[in-house]
Amino acid sequence: MFIEKNNEIRKNLFQLIDSLTNEQFNEKPDEGSWSPKEIIDHLVKMELTIIKGIKKELANPTSPRAKKKPIQLSTLRIVKVKAPTHTVPSSEYKRTEEMKAQLHQARMELLSLYKSNSPSILKEKSLKHPIFGQVPLIQWFAFTGLHEKRHAKQLENTIEKIKGH
DSSP states (O other), rough: OOHHHHHHHHHHHHHHHSSSOOOHHHSSSTTTTHHHHHHHHHHHHHHHHHHHHHHHHHHHOOOOOOOOOOOGGGGOOSSSSOOOOGGGOOOOOHHHHHHHHHHHHHHHHHHHHHHSOOHHHHOOOEEETTTTTTEHHHHHHHHHHHHHHHHHHHHHHHHHHHHHH
């Protein structure tokens, strides 16, 4: 079940950032990279975008049915995807606890959305993904965890660089 997997990924993510000071959390390892805070901000924005998209498609009577997609490929960091503009993180300084709360709030909203809709409805409608095309709504709940797992690898590398200097 995706909920357990997503919780495990989230727990790992929180353990990674809990080892950082607020200064380290906001530090960029180099000019072309995101800080740990920016990675978390991107995850918050992405999850909220997915929630908004699912809600829109649930209300759309002509939302197309789609075949299952190989969304597990999204954890492979060899495939680079430019973050959609509305999910690009802000560089504004934020405390670790504040960003963890935002991430938690987004997840609670996602779970509530999942629990308030029947799996059959979530299989009937779809939401467009920039790489996979139309993805059944039911798969987007697991996708959020896979997307987070992808960025957890990025976060690990970023923290190594920050703590290395």
